[in-house]
Amino acid sequence: MEAKEFLPVVRELARCYQAFECYSSRHVRSLGLTPSQFDIIATLGNTEGMTFKQLGEMTLITKGTLTGVVDRLVARQLVKRVASPMDGRSQIVQLTDDGVAMFERTFPAAINHLGKALDGMTSTELDKTHTVLRNLTRIFKRETKAG
Amino acid sequence: MEAKEFLPVVRELARCYQAFECYSSRHVRSLGLTPSQFDIIATLGNTEGMTFKQLGEMTLITKGTLTGVVDRLVARQLVKRVASPMDGRSQIVQLTDDGVAMFERTFPAAINHLGKALDGMTSTELDKTHTVLRNLTRIFKRETKAG
DNA sequence: CAGATATTGTTCTAACTAGAACCATATGTC
DNA sequence: GACATATGGTTCTAGTTAGAACAATATCTG
Known part of the structure; x- marks a missing residue:
């Protein structure tokens, strides 16, 4: 080799992800949500809700973890579980009215906060970054499947 | 904007880091260490040990977390705490003999495992990836400092 | 339709995580 | 030297994390 x-x-x-996480998490927490909770609220915003499976795929939260995070959001009445009419095993997670309000309060603020950091980058730089990351992701995904 | x-x-x-973490963590766990534990063993390898502060900076593990992770490694007799002769507040963390053996058993294996994934990339691609990531890291770090 | 297999979500365990409060020791200032 | 302030680690809390075992429901195959 x-x-x-x-x-x-x-x-x-690792440093890059950590730096992003630190920058973003600090802001999200100041809005009263953990990063995982915000991920879920943000993902459910402007949708009719989705199953645990879909939600897990979007947020990259594994199913065992997701149950707990959703439990806490249900306790805060920001989301609700609804039995799927299609599949007896499936639960659909939806924003409640309070959840929608939370989404509307936090999502634009988070976007704006992120924009403050990344506005210095040109569209070309962003594109290049996106491409490089996608390539690296693909490599690890492929290898993980293989073994 | x-x-x-x-x-x-x-x-x-996020996807990229997650894919890396998944690929790497699966392998490290099969060697009998958690990712955080491996980070510490790998960082301490071929050194005379270092303080909690240094160790935290290298591994990106915050100090409160680090205490617990090191506790578990001490319990497994892979590392030891030594009082710093320089600073009465400071503890130096060092590999034990068992820790050195663990390092020698796991570190080359992990490098090799990682190489299997990344060998497909040319040196040029690696360089470009490194540059792009460093740039993105810098952006988030700068903004985090600012507020 | 019945039995084998797969999938969805929950539960359980061990560990990691950040953040804040805290204690002990250092350092700076007068 | 005394006091204020900063720093290194520990402790505590609430929450996230992956992974494995599990129950209920779907799907596939005969």
Whole structure:
């Protein structure tokens, strides 16, 4: 194997994600939601709701974890569970009225906060970044499937 | 604000990190360590040990969390705490003999596993990826400092 | 239709996580 | 040297995390 320097790259990936998480999480928490809770509220916004499975795929939260996070949002009356008419095993998660209000209060603010950081990037830079990330994601996904 | 598409970019960053984490974590767990534990073992390898502060900066684990992770490694006799001769507040964390053995058993294996995924990338691609990530990291770090 | 297999969501466990409050020790200022 | 302030680790709390085992429902195959 050629001595390619991939270790610094994955360390930078971790640092990058961490830096984003730190920047974003601080703001989200100040709005009264954990990052996971915000992810769910944001994903459910402007939809008729979706199943746990769909919600897990969108938010990258595994199903065992998702149950707990949704439980807490149900306790705060921000979302509700509805039995799926299509599939007896399935639950549909929907924003309540309070949840919609929370979405409308937090989502634009979060977008705006993110924009403050990324507005310095040109569209070209954003595109390049997107492409590079997509490529790296694909590599890990492929290898994970393989073994 | 111009309608730049930064939302897909940060979602891709999350997906990318997640894909890496999944690929890497599965392997590390099969070696008998959690990802955080492996991070610490890997960071301490080939050093004389370092303080909690340094260790936290290298691994991106916050200090409150670090205490617990190190506690578990101490319980497994893979690392030890040594009082710093320089600073009465400071603890130095060092690999034990068992810890060194664990490092030698797991670190090359992890590098090799990672290499299997990334060997398909050319050095040029790796460089570009590194540059793009470093740029994005810098943006979030700067903004986090600012507020 | 019946039995085998797969899928959806829940439960359980062990661990990690950030953040805040706290204690002990250092450092800066007078 | 005394006091204010900063720093290194620990403790505590609420929450997230993955993974495995599980129950209920679907689907597939004969």
